[in-house]
Structures are given as C-alpha cells and as structure tokens.
Amino acid sequence: MTEKIPKTYDHKSVENKLYEKWEKGGCFRAKPNPGKTPYCIVIPPPNITGQLHMGHALDETLQDVLIRYKRMSGYETLWLPGTDHASIATELKIVEQMAREGLTKLDVGREEFLNRAWEWKRVYGGRIINQLKKLGSSCDWERERFTMDKNCSRAVNKVFVSLYNKGLIYKGNRIINWCPDCKTALSDAEVEYEEQSSYLWYVRYESPDKSFSVTVATTRPETILGDTAVAVNPKDPRYQKIVGKTVIVPVIGREIPVVADEYVETDFGTGAVKITPGHDPNDFEVGLRTGAPVIRVFTDDGHINENGGEYKGLTRAQCRERFVEDLKKAGALVKTEPYTHNVGTCYRCHNTVEPLVSDQWFVSMKPLSNPAIEAVRSGSIKFAPERFAKTYFNWMENVRDWCISRQLWWGHRIPVWYCDDCGEVIVRESAPEVCTKCGGAVRQDEDVLDTWFSSGLWPFSTLGYPDKTPELEYFYPTSTLVTGYDIIFFWVARMIVFGMEVMGKKPFDTVFVHGIVRDAEGRKMSKSLGNGIDPLEIIEQYGADALRFSLITGNSAGNDMRVHREKIESARNFCNKIYNAARFVIMNAGEGPLPEIDGLSLDIADKWILSRANAVIKDVTDNLDAFELNLAAEKVYDFIWSEYCDWYIEMAKPRLSGADGPAKQSVRAVLVKVLRDILKLLHPFMPFITEELYSMLPGSSDTVMLSDWPKRDEAFSFPPESESMQYVMDIIRSVRNIRAEMSVPPAKRTNIFLVAHPQYRTACEEASAYIMRLAGADRVIIAEDKRDVPANSISIVCKAAEAFIPFDQLVDIEKEKARIKSEIERVGREIARSSGMLNNTGFLAKAPQRVIEEEKSKLSAAEDMLKKLEARLKELN
C-alpha cells in the first residue's frame, strides 16, 4: 500500500480534493455555540476586476491564518466578507461595457443600468470567490452579502437620518473635488496628488484708469475666466495703497476688487494672488471672508460653460492654450517660468480632478472624530503594528468634512426626497408617498452615497443592525480587522467613527495592518508595468500552500514585501520536505494502533524532540497571539526541517529498522505524535498539505481544521535530557566537521572514543548509537579515561565530551596541529571575552544573576576546553 505513495508532492490533486471535502463537512460554517468565545474577522471585499491579485491574496491569507488558528483554539469564528467598496470603478466598468454595445447610461435608464451592474457583480463576485477557494480561504461564502442588500440598505438609511437629525450631515454649496471623467464628486481621500511639470504664468491686471497695475502668478490661466478678486496680504507694504481699489481682468474685461487677506504670502510669487472662488479651495475660503463672488466656468464634463464667453465649449486644455495666446496678444502676459507642482487626480481613473463649487452632501467630521480618536488613544482599539496608530491620529486630528454624495447610479441612493411644489426636503428611512407638508409629488435625490459610507457600517450592518439580532449581540464588537495600510483612511477610520457614533462601541479590537505586495525589484505591481505575478498561475504551478507560505514569511508585519519565484519555490520545496517526512513516518508507523506515549520508555532522542516540540508549540502560539505571523511560520519551518527531519528522523531509523518490540513502538509513537503536532501548527499557514497528511496519520480525526490546537504539555518536557542531547549533537557536528576538514571520505568509517564529562556521561552512553550512525563511526567507545584512548588520535574538544579518532584512520599530523592551534586561539578569545565580563565589577553588581551564572558556566567550559586542547597539542609535538 504505502509504497504507492509517490515521491513528490502533488499539490494539484490534493487541492482539488480538499476544498470540496471541507465544504461538504461544513468546516467553514459558523456554528452557534454559546460555550465558545466569539472570534469575528472583518475582511475587505473581493476586488472589482474579478481577478485575484497578489495584494488580495495576501489579505486573504493573513485573515485565513488567523481564522484557522482561532477555530482550532476553540473560538467560534465568523467572517464578515463581501462588500463592494469600489462603486466608482464598478460604475465605470459597466459604462465601458455598455459603450462597447453602443449604449450610454441614459439609453438604458437607471433601473436597467443597475440590473446590468448586479449581473456583472454576480458573475465577477462568483469568479473571485472561486479563486479565493483555490487559495485556501476558509471563509463561509454563503454568508456573502453586498452593500446594497436589503438589510444593509436599512442600516445606511437609518444612520444617514440619525446623523442628519443631529445636524452631522448637511447639504451645501462647497468646493469639492470633481472628476470630469467619472462625472462625480470625490472626497478628499479619493484624490491622489502627482507631481507634474508645468509653468507659472505671470499676468498683469491693470487698473481701469491705467494708473497702476498688479501682477499675479498662476499655474492655471484658464481659471482667470472665473476671477472675482485679486488678493494681497494686508501687511504687505507694496500693495497697501491699492487695497480697496479695482483692477480689470485682462482679456475678459471684468472689473474686480483688490482685497486684503492673511492667506496671501508676501514672499511667494509677486505677493498678489488672483482669486477664483469657484475653482480653488483656498480662493473659496478667501471669497467667503472678503465677499468675492463665485463664478463657475467649467461644466461637469470639464468644458468651459457659458460664463466663459467666447471660450465656451473648449476643453480645459484647449482653453488654457487659447487664453494664454490671447493674454500675450493683449500684452498682459509678463513672463512664463517652468514650474513643477502637484496636481490632484482621481484615484480610480487617474484623470485630473477639478476643484469646483457644487451642491453636495457632507458629514461634519470634527464632532465624530473625538470618540474615534479616544477609542484608539485609550488602547481600546489596537493597531498591530502599533505605529499605524500614529498615521491614524495624524489623519483623524486634521480631518475635514467628508463629501459623501456621488453623481453615480451604482451605489446606495441618498434617502432624501424633495417636493417640487413646496420645496420641502424630507429626510427619512423609507420613501414617502407624497410630500409630508403639502401632499405634492416627491422625487428622491438623484445622488448615491460614497461607497465608504456604507462600507463604514460593515461591522454592524452585516450582523443585522438596525435590528437587535442575536448575532449582533454576540459578535459585536468584532475581533480583528485585517487590511493594508493604504486603506486606513478610507475604511478603517470610517468604521471606527461609525462604530463609536452608531453603536456607542468600537467596531473591532485590533486592526492588523499589512504592507503592499511588490515585485522582485520592489516596484508596485501594476497592469501598466506588466510586472504583476498572477496568484492563480502560482497556485497552479507551485500550489496554494507555497504561495501562502511565501506571502507570510520573510518579512515583518506592516512592511511592504517582495514576491519572487525563488521565494515561492523554496516554500514549494518545504511542502515536498514535509510530504516526504510524513511519507516516511506513515510507511514506518506499522499496522494497528500506536500506544500512548505516557506508558513508554522514551530514550534521550525522544525526550529531546518532545521537549523541543513543546517549546515550539508555546513560541508559535505566543507569536500568533501577538500577530507575529512571520515569526510563527518561520519557527515551525525551522523546527520541521532542521530538527525533526534533519535529526530526529535520522535518529529514528535504527530503531525502526530493528526488531519489533518496545523500542520500535515508542519511536513510532513519538514520530507520529510530533508530526501530528507539527501538522496542526502548520495548518493555518498551509491548509492543504497539512490536511492531506494529517488525515493519513494513524489515529487522526477526520479533519485537522476542527482539531484542537496543540498545547504545551509538561509531561513531555525533559529539560536535562533535552540539553544533554543538544550537546551530543554538537559532538556529532564537530566530528563531521573534522572529517570534512581532513578530507576523510564519507564511506570511511572510524572508531570514535569519547571521554565524557561526568555530567554528560550517561547521555553519551545512551546516545552512542546515534553518534555512531550520524558521525560516520563503526564503533563508539566510551572510555573511562584518556589513557584508554589510542595515543595516535585526533582530538575534538566539546562541552559534553572529548572525542578521539585514531590517526591511522585519518591523515595528516601537521594539519591536525594547525587545527588545534586555531581552536586554541578561538577558545582563548572566548575566555578573554568571558573573563573580561566576569572581572567587571559593574557587571557583577548590576547584571541579573541568571546572566552571571550563564557567563560563569561558559567560562569554565571554555577553560576546560583550553586545557584539553593544550594538552593535546603537547602530545602531538
């Protein structure tokens, strides 16, 4: 039977088999179980492209590690997946699709448009969920819900109305960021600035009687069309005498006042600024203070409107070009300088946004931010790593009002109705039949809400709010939010704000923040660069476990990470290593049940590996609790490869190939027990391979997913034996080292004489078979005394024993002398270092006792070694 197990791990067949098994077994389902502690994780949504990308794979992997770990640790787990934060992108996508069919939004109408969008989301949402399953996500996707489902809509309306009634939501003409391509307002957070090189144009404004002029600098000459003032600093001596007078806007001919405002800096440009309240946030503020009126000159799609006179209908760029020409002709252009400055762009379509005055809905953030700040400040909500709390404070303390209305169709419609007859504005949770004041017809606000408004309610809207559901009661506040640092402002901050305001409680305990996935050169992965690595291709080629493992290891939380094939390959190799280790154990486990370990006579190697397993269990658990996923994964990796495989399996072989009996039974039992613990520890990181191997182990339950997380067990902790064994391993390493240095052929077996330190004598005796096997000896003789060792021997001084290999079995005396001399030097340096510390009165007085003891024992060991080495050298001479 067992011989049929192939030598190389085949991830594909295992992955295909397992996801089905888990789903059928109900392993993902959240089962109401009041005895357990709830653990609820809030996760970012499937992305809108319908294609799993690396960043998303990272998100999902981290979440899944936590969920699997918590589930095994006895928590009742729940995911809250599946909103769509990308309403602008979704809308753009649908518009694009329709354009290919020769249709526009207006052709199909709102209802048809939304139907198409839903269909699109259903298809792409389903596609990405299937991709996540391939990655090993254990999310219960049946709970999947989207922003616009019925329940979440109720929550959104309720929150909107409640904030409105408190005066925290208002409508007004404010300057907002407008994307002429998406044709919608954007919040400040949705604007990305990028540096562009352009020019600074210096333009002269003459007074009506030409008695004086003032020159201003501008980066946007086309906005001169909307100028309604020129501002100077009130303290600027150059301009004091013209404040209150008027100047003529060149080319246009409009007469505008010269006003004084503190906003103007005297040492930049000419110290005079043109004021365009309709198209600049700062100018808008100046306008409010000085009474300069708003003139809007752009249409919603970025063309010049009727206020632009003869320029009407031009695009912004065309207008700029023509207007500059006209300024030149009019002799108003003083000079032009090259200039680089930051230009705001739409975070979705990356076109230049236009600041303009528009009638929009806003959330007043200041009053809401205080509880949100306090929740983090007090430690009630924790960021991991902590430093992201600073980023959060920095933003939250300087937060400005949030523009929440979007001129899109895909999204949650604002719950406000207007009566055209009497002008009444009705804000309520459900649609009124007629105007509540005059009984006239009502129409709903055309706009939808910023998707982050509804996403911000996610932790409670998905749990049933506004109803007081048992789920809400049980799971809120949720436990952990996992997300990238790039959406702290968009989403995390808003969830905290709404959680505190609406529920009066934080939305989650911990925000676990990760970095961005980059390519091998450290560049952001992007479609335009073509440097993206496709997770699905990686899964296909190397396996989901390898991908997951390489996303978790090799970097620490919150830092950006690079993925490259070599790294994934090494994770794949690790899979193969575990697979083969398990294959070996299974092939050697024999038939029938294995005995309980308690009743067995364990030898020193068994005790060592059991003790080490105990230590690793504790470390890994601690690391996971502290969100140190990389450390946890790396510790399991090291333990499996460098201890379990490289040493313990090797040490197990003699007993396994020996006769049946207690020794064979106990080594089998220990091999299986430790492997079982290993597979459990590794399961959150590598779900597929661990599940497959776990189910093949004798005595395993059906699924590792629902098995109990290993616990440190004092009954299997043997500190003295474990320590001794490690010193024995040092002897083996040293002997191998000497053999390599002396170029002893591997096939050449030697005798090894050991003169053991009394403390480790028993250990050496017990482990002599291992030394023999692993150090290339045909005999290991434990000698009472040096005198029992053949005179012509090479000597290797270790802590537990001095090992001797007879010369005739080796080579060169001179080489040996040189080696001993260099050893003496090395040990001498160690003694100098150690005794230096111990002669330091400060050290003795202030260092902890434990450290001093350790140092003393190190020193005596080193001195002991030195004596032996010197004696040895003398013998050789």
Added chain:
RNA sequence: GGGGAUGUGGCUCAGCCGGUUAGAGCGCUUCGUUCACAUCGAAGAGGCCGGGGGUUCGAAUCCCUCCAUCCCCACCA
C-alpha cells in the same frame, strides 16, 4: 511644511521595549544519491548590523545627530 518607515553577508529579508559566538532563504565553494526527500543531505566561505556621538557593566537593539532611500498627509497662487 507635518508624520512615518527603511538602511544587517552577493541578493531578499528576520532579529530590535538591552544579555550566548548576529540568523534564515536564495546564490557561492567542497563532498555525497540502493536504504523518506536531489523540490535532498553533510561541511564551508562570506557581515566595522549606514556614519558619528551618547546612555549602560553590556548596544544591531535605547537616546541624539548626520547621510541615504522610500511612503503618507498637507500644499504657495
């Protein structure tokens, strides 16, 4: 202008609220395949832990400073 991060062997990164001889993977050198695994094993080379200063018995780790690189926020027309 404000905030944050990073700098450790050839490469990618761990370690960092002080305490063995600074670790890993990849790469490199030498040797080794009937006996779990060549997607492997054994041995090895390779590091003034960015520079300088300070605190301390003791600093890759804490503080200051400088240099270099990167990110976020704000934004002067």
